[in-house]
Amino acid sequence: MNYLEFNFRIAPVQPAGEILIAELSQLGFESFVEQEGGVLTYIKSEDFVGFDSVHILKNPDVEITWSSKEIVQQNWNAEWERNFKPIRVGDECMVRAPFHPKENVKYDIVIEPKMSFGTGHHETTYMMLQHVLKNDFSDKTVLDMGCGTGVLAILAEKRGAKVIDAIDIDPWCYENTQENISRNGCEHILVFQGDSSLLTNRQYDVVLANINKNILIQDIPIYAKILSGDGLLFLSGFYKSDIEAINEKCASVGLNFTKSYEENDWVASVHRFY
Known part of the structure; x- marks a missing residue:
């Protein structure tokens, strides 16, 4: 199974980058790595059908160029090893790949990301890690x-x-989460494939949702139903310009904004019941 990597250069990057990611995800693109000046995207070679339906590429107010290359499955590890660097979150937490040396931190997390989003490098994941470290x-x-x-x-x-x-x-x-929880010796995590339709007859003290604005606004009422009375809802995957819409949706189901982190226009917010 081979993958195609497309390296898009975008000017201006936002909101065009977010629109591009949304459109490409509808075409079967599986992974996105936002970077300065653009985004790397990945799709199985057999699933690629071209960009005729991607409207943002035809927008005269946005300049988007791209290059592409094929990545064969056996070379995928070498590809992400070349780009994947360890990160530190404060003084307590390190997120690293298996080939990085272990350092003396309280929380050492070993992640082999493959094609999955969420290594900690993106601002949204990094800020959510900060929230987890700062709360009980x-x-x-x-x-x-x-x-x-x-x-x-x-x-x-x-x-x-x-x-x-x-x-x-x-x-x-x-599959990647299954592998990573085993790699880190975790014993209390169950992994499910699906969406918010799985969230029936469940209740949580904490809900962590790092997705995107549209899905968050759609699912916030569901999160409110499954959150305990004194629980905390952590949201990320949206921009500063989206805060008002996110807070209004939370308020409509009785959730009050309490605090947030912001980095490079991305936001990770905390909400709880009034």
Whole structure:
């Protein structure tokens, strides 16, 4: 199974980059790595049908160019090893690949990302890791919605959570999270493939949802139903310009904004019941 990598250069990057990602995800693109000046995207070679239906590429107000190359399956590890660097979140947490040396930190997380989103490099994941480090997870029940690599669920367990459900609609992310929880010796994480329709007859002390604005606004009422009365809802995957819409939707179901982190126009916010 070979993949195609497309390297898009975009001017201006936003909001065109977000629109491009949304359109490409409808065409079967599986992974996106945002970078300065553009985005790297990946799709199975057999699934690529061209860009005729991608409207943002025809927008005269946006300049988008791209190059592409094929990545054969056996070379995929070498490709991400070339780009994947370890990251530190504060003084306590390190997210690294298996080939990086272990350092003396309280929370050492080993992630092999493959094609999954959520290594900690993107601002949204990094800020969500900050939230997990700053809040009490001892004996909590936790949902990691849109888990990607499972990095948030893994840190939640290391922080003392007793029951964690990790859900992602992407089969690659489902398999990758399974591998990463085993790699990190986790014992309290269950992984499910699917979407918010799985969230019936469940309740959580903490909900972590790092997805995108449209899915968040759609699913916030569901998160409110499954959140315990004194629970916390952590949201990310949206821009500063989206804060008002996110907060209004939360308020409509009784959830009050309490705080947020912001980095490069991305936001990770915290909400709880009034």
